[in-house]
Amino acid sequence: MLLIHCPYCEEERPELEFRNAGEAHIARSTDIAAESDEDFEKFFFIRSNPKGVIFERWRHIHGCARFFNAARDTITDRFLLTYKAGEPKPDISKLSSEHGPAAWANRPPDQLNVKPKAKRSTKGEA
Amino acid sequence: MAKVAVATRSPALAGKSVGGQGVSLKVLEPASRMSLRARPAAKAALSKALGVSLPEKPKTTTTKGGRSALWLGPDEWLVIDEAGGDPLADCASVKGLHSAVDVSHRNVAIAVTGPNAAATINAGCPQDLSLDAFPVGAASRTVLGKVEMVLLRTGEDAFRIECWRSFSDYVYGFLSEAARDG
Ligand SMILES: [Zn+2]
Numbered sequence: 001m002l003l004i005h006c007p008y009c010e011e012e013r014p015e016l017e018f019r020n021a022g023e024a025h026i027a028r029s030t031d032i033a034a035e036s037d038e039d040f041e042k043f044f045f046i047r048s049n050p051k052g053v054i055f056e057r058w059r060h061i062h063g064c065a066r067f068f069n070a071a072r073d074t075i076t077d078r079f080l081l082t083y084k085a086g087e088p089k090p091d092i093s094k095l096s097s098e099h100g101p102a103a104w105a106n107r108p109p110d111q112l113n114v115k116p117k118a119k120r121s122t123k124g125e126a
Numbered sequence: 127m128a129k130v131a132v133a134t135r136s137p138a139l140a141g142k143s144v145g146g147q148g149v150s151l152k153v154l155e156p157a158s159r160m161s162l163r164a165r166p167a168a169k170a171a172l173s174k175a176l177g178v179s180l181p182e183k184p185k186t187t188t189t190k191g192g193r194s195a196l197w198l199g200p201d202e203w204l205v206i207d208e209a210g211g212d213p214l215a216d217c218a219s220v221k222g223l224h225s226a227v228d229v230s231h232r233n234v235a236i237a238v239t240g241p242n243a244a245a246t247i248n249a250g251c252p253q254d255l256s257l258d259a260f261p262v263g264a265a266s267r268t269v270l271g272k273v274e275m276v277l278l279r280t281g282e283d284a285f286r287i288e289c290w291r292s293f294s295d296y297v298y299g300f301l302s303e304a305a306r307d308g
Contacts, residue, residue, distance in 0.1 A: 013268075062269045
């Protein structure tokens with residue numbers, strides 16, 4: 001069983017208490033009515049689905065019930081870090097990969113998360 | 127003469143118990159319960175009105191005079207009163223913004239006691255229930271089997287399980303089976 005560190009409970013708790021809530025830091029436009037159909041599609045449907053590090057929302061639904069964010073490696077399921085909702089997206093290159101899984105061995109972390117070709121519409125702060 | 131209908135309450139699982147194998151289960155008496163949500167600004171006034179200080183540290187409880195406040199989340203507490211008090215009424219005069227909901231009859235409480243109490247609960251609860259990780263007074267919302275519960279450690283070998291009334295039959299059955307495996 002995975003142990004996930006809840007930033008509100010301040011300890012690692014079993015994964016059964018948590019629920020994934022999709023990709024994190026997808027900012028809703030401050031003027032959604034003015035969005036083009038293409039931009040809205042990107043905001044609403046298109047997700048990065050990387051092979052490697054992804055930023056996700058999680059909810060400690062059977063614990064403190066709070067939403068928070070996590071950086072997780074989709075290859076190994078390793079959680080690199082978790083942080084409270086509303087905190088800025090951490091710089092992934094600053095995360096230590098020293099204790100990272102084997103899959104990290106030959107690639108720097110910033111190359112794991114290949115950016116989608118279409119530029120995401122992220123008006124406003126995530 | 128108009129007929130007056132008098133509702134009689136029938137608590138789920140009233141009086142049930144299981145013993146032996148180093149663990150005993152007992153369905154506890156009905157209690158007053160309140161689900162409390164509040165921002166930090168209202169916390170001090172609510173603590174004062176309730177007569178029990180609302181804990182700020184995760185997974186902790188404060189108990190005073192038959193009334194316990196369990197930390198469930200950063201702005202959420204479960205208040206349990208077993209002394210016949212009415213926590214909802216006590217909060218009514220507090221001016222600060224808060225949400226207090228009476229959930230007395232939503233929950234059923236089961237006491238799990240004995241040297242095998244932790245092992246019995248761990249049959250369906252994935253949390254670390256060692257005394258280091260879950261000391262006396264620790265409380266947490268968590269899972270038991272396929273349902274949610276609130277778990278409170280009342281002694282080294284004693285726990286109080288709070289589950290929803292409609293889940294209580296499942297919880298009691300689950301614990302009874304787990305107790306037999308002990
Ligand atoms: Zn939590």
